[in-house]
Amino acid sequence: MKYKQRKKAILLLADGTVFEGKSIGSDGTAFGEICYNTGMTGYQEIFTDPSYFGQLMLTTNAHIGNYGVNNDEVESDSIKIAGLVCKNFSFNYSRDNASNSLENYFEKENVMAISDIDTRAVVRYIRDKGAMNAVISTNTNIEELKLELTKVPEMKGLELASKVSTKEPYFFGDATSPYKISALDIGIKKNILRNLAKRGCYIKVFPYNSTFEDMKSFNPDGFFLSNGPGDPEPLKEAQLVAKKVLEENIPLFGICLGHQIIALANGVSTYKMHNGHRGINHPVKNLITGKGEVTSQNHGFVVKREDVENHSELEITHIHLNDDTLAGMRMKNKNCFSVQYHPEASPGPHDSSYLFDEFIENIKSSK
Structure with a gap:
């Protein structure tokens, strides 16, 4: 020893x-x-x-x-x-x-x-x-x-995506795959890319400050907004990307920070939680199917549930069963959905991996 x-x-x-x-x-x-x-x-x-x-x-x-x-x-x-x-x-x-x-x-x-x-x-x-x-x-x-x-800045209002994002675009997966995805890297995890690639996606990963025009130049079948650190509110460029994707109604999927960016792009607010959710055993209920999911979570900010409930174009799809916070949503009139948790993490059970399949089905239906 x-x-x-x-x-x-x-x-x-x-x-x-x-x-x-x-x-x-x-x-x-x-x-x-x-x-x-x-x-x-x-x-x-x-x-x-x-x-x-x-x-x-x-x-x-x-x-x-x-x-x-x-x-x-x-x-x-x-x-x-x-x-x-x-x-x-x-x-x-x-x-x-x-x-x-x-x-x-x-x-x-x-x-x-x-x-x-x-x-x-x-x-x-x-x-x-x-x-x-x-x-x-x-x-x-x-x-x-x-x-x-006392000199250390508070997390609220802090933009950190630029600290972890790729500096240059790169590719992931097989170039002969049937689907092309433009992914905005605001802190992307490798296992997200693996999950997309094994479902037939060839992904081009773009830096956090990329424009919609940059990302569209790849001629993608769908857009993905990644997880990441910090407060989503300062990420104005990412919010603009989400707005333009929604305007053209190209399939869009967001996870964690990406989910919050989609909310902000729709005029829905986010807020810093008292403690946040971080672990691999968080219970979530899918309101569409009625099924429960054991999920992996990692976030200190969350989308304001009341704003989504009062939004004419948004629908709540998932809630966190410990505190009833919003865990997922979709747009009623656009090809877009997002979740606050991590379906790629598969913490023992694979309860949430179907979300990647739903993204692929959305792409298929839009082609």
Whole structure:
């Protein structure tokens, strides 16, 4: 069993609350909005999900790192979380097909992490007080860290898609596939592209600030708006893309941040949640079929349900059963639908994968 001497580290919340722990690797400091994920597995997918950019991830599962990491289980080209907070960090791993240890993975990507934190206490605290900015550090000078923390911008109003989007367009899938998709990358996950490709799509992925004209030049059969980090409201260019796609009634599908962009394009508002939904066990009801779905979710903003209920051209299709927030919608007079959760994640069950099939059926019916 590997053993190493580890330095004291702290988690400091924006309201001055302090939790003590130990550093995982090298000395350092990391800032971001603290949030928690309730998933029992899938930590590598979480850490590499662009939607978590700028956030300190607190994992509620007691053991992190026990199955190592695998090069094939990433959602982007690097770790996207600002830092990790956990209870027990496993320096050793037992999975045969692991590529490396989580410790080495963090060290390679220079990501700050601390363990031995009372994560149950932290979760209970921020569930009551709400998500807030925080800092993790091996620097235990509280007053110094408090001063630095005041300089960190709030998540509300923060545009982060530009930090994670591709810089240049690229292609994914088989060029001989029957369907062509223009995808706007505002934080896209690799598994979304895989799900589209295996359903006969050849995808051209465009940077976050691409115009409708840029994306239409690919002559696509459908448009896709991806997931991503930050507040959807500042993404005016993406909202304009959605408006123009809707004007031409080209099949449109949005997930998470993309779902929020479609709402804003229709004059529907979004708001920052008290805590958000992050985990792989969130219950959703499909109001069209009456069926329940166990879903993977990761969002701190949500579409205002009342606005959709009062909108003449929108219809609610899915609701979150824990708090009745809006989880999906479609347009009554346009070839467009979107969901707040992640059908590509398939957290054990594949309850939501049918949404990709619906997108393909929409494309077929419009051709």
